[in-house]
Amino acid sequence: MKLFLVPIFALLGVGSAYAQTAATASDYELDAKQAEVAQGLMEEALNSDLAYEIVESLTTEVGARLAGSEAEKRAREWGVKLGKKLSFDKVSVEEFTMPYWERGAMQVTLTSPYNQPLYGTALGGSGASSDTIDADVVYFRSIEKIKAVKDGELKNKIAFIDGDAMVKSQTGGGYSQANQRRRVGWQHAERGGAAALVVRSVGSDFHRFPHTGMMSSKEGTWPAIPVIAISNPDADQLRRLHGLGKSMTLNLHSEAAWKGDVSSGNVILDIIGREKPDEIVLIGGHLDSWDLGTGAVDDGAGVAITTAAAELIARLPKRPRRTIRVVMFGAEEVGLLGARAYAKQHESELANHVVATESDFGASTIWQLVSNVDKAANPVIDAIGRLIAPLGIARGGSEVANGGPDIIPLVEAGVPTVRLNQNGMDYFDLHHTPDDTLDKIVPDELAQNVAAYAALVYLMAELDVEFRTVSEQEPQSE
Amino acid sequence: MKLFLVPIFALLGVGSAYAQTAATASDYELDAKQAEVAQGLMEEALNSDLAYEIVESLTTEVGARLAGSEAEKRAREWGVKLGKKLSFDKVSVEEFTMPYWERGAMQVTLTSPYNQPLYGTALGGSGASSDTIDADVVYFRSIEKIKAVKDGELKNKIAFIDGDAMVKSQTGGGYSQANQRRRVGWQHAERGGAAALVVRSVGSDFHRFPHTGMMSSKEGTWPAIPVIAISNPDADQLRRLHGLGKSMTLNLHSEAAWKGDVSSGNVILDIIGREKPDEIVLIGGHLDSWDLGTGAVDDGAGVAITTAAAELIARLPKRPRRTIRVVMFGAEEVGLLGARAYAKQHESELANHVVATESDFGASTIWQLVSNVDKAANPVIDAIGRLIAPLGIARGGSEVANGGPDIIPLVEAGVPTVRLNQNGMDYFDLHHTPDDTLDKIVPDELAQNVAAYAALVYLMAELDVEFRTVSEQEPQSE
Numbered sequence: 001m002k003l004f005l006v007p008i009f010a011l012l013g014v015g016s017a018y019a020q021t022a023a024t025a026s027d028y029e030l031d032a033k034q035a036e037v038a039q040g041l042m043e044e045a046l047n048s049d050l051a052y053e054i055v056e057s058l059t060t061e062v063g064a065r066l067a068g069s070e071a072e073k074r075a076r077e078w079g080v081k082l083g084k085k086l087s088f089d090k091v092s093v094e095e096f097t098m099p100y101w102e103r104g105a106m107q108v109t110l111t112s113p114y115n116q117p118l119y120g121t122a123l124g125g126s127g128a129s130s131d132t133i134d135a136d137v138v139y140f141r142s143i144e145k146i147k148a149v150k151d152g153e154l155k156n157k158i159a160f161i162d163g164d165a166m167v168k169s170q171t172g173g174g175y176s177q178a179n180q181r182r183r184v185g186w187q188h189a190e191r192g193g194a195a196a197l198v199v200r201s202v203g204s205d206f207h208r209f210p211h212t213g214m215m216s217s218k219e220g221t222w223p224a225i226p227v228i229a230i231s232n233p234d235a236d237q238l239r240r241l242h243g244l245g246k247s248m249t250l251n252l253h254s255e256a257a258w259k260g261d262v263s264s265g266n267v268i269l270d271i272i273g274r275e276k277p278d279e280i281v282l283i284g285g286h287l288d289s290w291d292l293g294t295g296a297v298d299d300g301a302g303v304a305i306t307t308a309a310a311e312l313i314a315r316l317p318k319r320p321r322r323t324i325r326v327v328m329f330g331a332e333e334v335g336l337l338g339a340r341a342y343a344k345q346h347e348s349e350l351a352n353h354v355v356a357t358e359s360d361f362g363a364s365t366i367w368q369l370v371s372n373v374d375k376a377a378n379p380v381i382d383a384i385g386r387l388i389a390p391l392g393i394a395r396g397g398s399e400v401a402n403g404g405p406d407i408i409p410l411v412e413a414g415v416p417t418v419r420l421n422q423n424g425m426d427y428f429d430l431h432h433t434p435d436d437t438l439d440k441i442v443p444d445e446l447a448q449n450v451a452a453y454a455a456l457v458y459l460m461a462e463l464d465v466e467f468r469t470v471s472e473q474e475p476q477s478e
Numbered sequence: 479m480k481l482f483l484v485p486i487f488a489l490l491g492v493g494s495a496y497a498q499t500a501a502t503a504s505d506y507e508l509d510a511k512q513a514e515v516a517q518g519l520m521e522e523a524l525n526s527d528l529a530y531e532i533v534e535s536l537t538t539e540v541g542a543r544l545a546g547s548e549a550e551k552r553a554r555e556w557g558v559k560l561g562k563k564l565s566f567d568k569v570s571v572e573e574f575t576m577p578y579w580e581r582g583a584m585q586v587t588l589t590s591p592y593n594q595p596l597y598g599t600a601l602g603g604s605g606a607s608s609d610t611i612d613a614d615v616v617y618f619r620s621i622e623k624i625k626a627v628k629d630g631e632l633k634n635k636i637a638f639i640d641g642d643a644m645v646k647s648q649t650g651g652g653y654s655q656a657n658q659r660r661r662v663g664w665q666h667a668e669r670g671g672a673a674a675l676v677v678r679s680v681g682s683d684f685h686r687f688p689h690t691g692m693m694s695s696k697e698g699t700w701p702a703i704p705v706i707a708i709s710n711p712d713a714d715q716l717r718r719l720h721g722l723g724k725s726m727t728l729n730l731h732s733e734a735a736w737k738g739d740v741s742s743g744n745v746i747l748d749i750i751g752r753e754k755p756d757e758i759v760l761i762g763g764h765l766d767s768w769d770l771g772t773g774a775v776d777d778g779a780g781v782a783i784t785t786a787a788a789e790l791i792a793r794l795p796k797r798p799r800r801t802i803r804v805v806m807f808g809a810e811e812v813g814l815l816g817a818r819a820y821a822k823q824h825e826s827e828l829a830n831h832v833v834a835t836e837s838d839f840g841a842s843t844i845w846q847l848v849s850n851v852d853k854a855a856n857p858v859i860d861a862i863g864r865l866i867a868p869l870g871i872a873r874g875g876s877e878v879a880n881g882g883p884d885i886i887p888l889v890e891a892g893v894p895t896v897r898l899n900q901n902g903m904d905y906f907d908l909h910h911t912p913d914d915t916l917d918k919i920v921p922d923e924l925a926q927n928v929a930a931y932a933a934l935v936y937l938m939a940e941l942d943v944e945f946r947t948v949s950e951q952e953p954q955s956e
Binding site for chain 1: 917
């Protein structure tokens with residue numbers, strides 16, 4: 001907590017003074033009492049281990065929880081139990097049906113020019129090999145190169161798509177670019193008639209872990225061939241051999257397969273608003289994880305941060321004006337299935353969703369607050385930004401909040417968003433690998449997240465402010 | 479190279495001046511011409527990528543090379559080819575017979591209180607499970623705790639030995655202590671009648687890699703039960719569950735087994751001395767590696783550093799006075815088998831081994847020179863120490879050089895030693911894991927190693943100095 005305590009202590013008990021000085025920088029000033037409550041929540045959060053205890057419990061007592069699996073079901077039971085133990089007014093599970101993909105066993109070995117085992121894993125949606133595949137490798141330096149392949153040109157070959165080292169950044173910029181080979185590489189390999197596809201992992205680390213992740217379907221279809229990601233050091237090895245002019249042969253086998261429809265679900269924890277119970281401020285994270293790690297930073301942390309923030313608000317003497325809803329989304333990793341199910345199941349109430357945001361970018365500290373709300377509400381977000389600035393959080397300017405992956409279907413339905421951007425510099429070192437485990441989370445950094453969420457969410461639920469883009473429907477004289 | 483070039487350039491061409499000023503700090507001063515040659519070697523080494531090219535070639539073209547395996551044989555062929563391509567006068571392979579242990583397939587899964595896969599690997603010398611083992615876990619907080627177990631007390635149980643986080647240090651101190659559970663844990667588990675033993679990996683990292691490594695035999699016998707190391711994050715998980723008072727059940731299976739006698743060998747590259755060809759300055763590293771990584775830092779780096787240093791000396795206009803011998807030892811990891819074979823095969827010539835040293839502690843920079851030579855020769859080592867000091871290397875004081883693991887049998891036979899101590903702070907993050915790959919080596923750091931070895935080895939071979947402990951046989955008047 002040491003990192004953040006000093007500025008917060010300096011603010012304690014000076015809520016009114018703060019609100020007054022804040023007014024010099026903006027048209028809007030927070031009500032002094034509300035600001036004081038928000039500051040108290042921040043202070044409380046920085047002194048609390050609640051979020052860490054939640055993610056410790058989830059990763060210890062459930063562990064990996066692949067979308068649609070028995071373990072994901074156990075995670076829902078865990079979420080319900082947690083919600084009931086804490087101070088939420090209403091706890092429910094909303095189930096939905098989804099197609100289930102399972103990794104199964106796999107192996108990939110370089111057999112020529114030298115016999116060397118490689119560290120790989122199937123990508124989400126991969127097909128199986130009916131038998132072990134032994135085939136020559138066709139090397140593609142990048143996704144762009146394989147896009148140029150002619151139909152049928154890769155018959156009886158294994159395509160390997162290399163790529164540049166992934167750019168590390170605070171914003172995570174670099175991911176969507178690197179991700180193309182994982183997302184759509186298979187469509188070109190299959191079009192070329194390849195027997196299998198191997199890709200360089202999408203990750204910014206140099207550890208010997210492959211990174212899994214979902215592919216993009218092509219009009220609802222998935223690859224019939226095995227698609228395997230190998231670790232960055234293994235991809236380096238294939239690149240070196242290619243550079244030496246060596247022909248390569250791989251032997252590989254995958255038992256990955258679609259297993260039919262199963263149940264998944266979203267866990268919903270509500271703090272019912274005291275004046276406007278139908279108006280919802282939605283926050284959350286996703287409950288499922290990839291099966292390789294234990295889903296600590298992706299996204300046990302997000303579930304823990306938002307649940308802990310809501311819990312601190314629920315412990316206040318009175319409920320905020322609006323309802324605060326924590327959603328632990330199911331089946332995010334395999335295509336936002338829980339988020340789409342939520343948007344559908346709550347279609348008629350989406351107009352009452354005041355604002356939505358998700359924590360799903362690891363467990364490092366938040367450095368920026370961005371928003372995508374009615375411009376008339378921007379000064380309010382600015383004022384909240386000044387309140388949480390002592391946590392080391394800057395107010396974003398031109399950046400528009402996307403709200404987080406599970407918020408996409410809500411954005412499509414017109415729900416306004418804010419986002420507390422976390423430092424993603426090291427996020428893609430761990431992302432979708434076996435290495436995503438509890439020890440990677442720093443409790444003080446998690447507490448800083450809770451502090452920011454608690455203050456932001458409390459104020460968005462308490463203030464009598466409209467975040468929707470009402471300006472356009474009701475033009476103002478400006 | 480940037481790190482080291484400045485001080486070296488400053489010394490260039492001032493060999494005589496250096497030798498003269500050096501005399502003020504010691505009774506011994508290096509001959510000005512010899513010092514100049516040594517400085518030239520350092521300069522050459524810092525501008526050369528030879529060592530990096532050697533370890534790149536070994537890890538790329540051979541890869542993992544388990545003692546006694548077909549891959550280790552390919553490594554010997556690689557070593558012979560390299561020695562012949564470079565400037566060595568004599569290249570040979572000395573074979574020996576050894577018992578061969580192979581890892582085979584394995585799996586370990588937590589089945590109660592929760593179903594969770596663990597990341598583990600067999601320890602060297604582990605037995606197999608005839609069938610899958612499903613048994614309750616008995617938790618031991620440390621190796622000391624299991625030493626207290628009564629005979630037969632662990633019947634039908636799986637013992638788990640936890641341990642403290644391994645201390646990180648520049649010297650590697652902390653390893654031998656942590657290593658006890660890997661070395662002798664099985665002897666107590668088997669005495670207790672356990673069905674299997676699981677231990678926390680001996681490693682200073684928090685990645686999801688298990689660390690393998692050899693166990694100690696008990697009077698030549700090895701465990702009949704499976705012995706498996708799990709990664710630190712997985713050991714943390716079992717510790718947490720134990721802390722919650724949960725009973726644990728593991729399901730595990732191992733196909734590790736001894737496979738009978740096979741051939742291994744040492745590769746020997748000689749630069750024959752121009753005046754005293756029978757006097758040998760022995761340097762080297764070990765050629766075998768564990769099978770999980772590609773043996774880049776353990777010990778492709780040591781092979782590369784010492785071979786490159788010798789090659790630079792061999793490129794000088796004339797051979798040094800004594801013979802310089804590079805030994806690429808076989809089968810180090812499984813019990814110094816190559817080193818013992820060498821000592822036996824060369825028993826009659828060991829009295830002519832003037833001094834010996836090995837590079838087998840990774841690929842980071844050297845920070846210290848230590849020695850274990852006749853005290854009359856200490857001022858000579860001191861003078862060499864001053865010569866290589868601009869590389870960032872301190873002269874060790876009370877520390878006694880052990881020469882390196884493969885030098886132990888030579889030390890037992892009375893061969894003097896020196897050692898260039900590398901920074902081992904991060905060595906045990908990678909040690910014996912899949913993550914020991916080429917990308918972990920920084921070319922400039924490797925070049926600093928070569929510079930130090932080239933100067934030291936050249937001078938030990940060129941100077942007419944006796945390093946043996948002759949003082950005791952011929953007492954001096956002091």
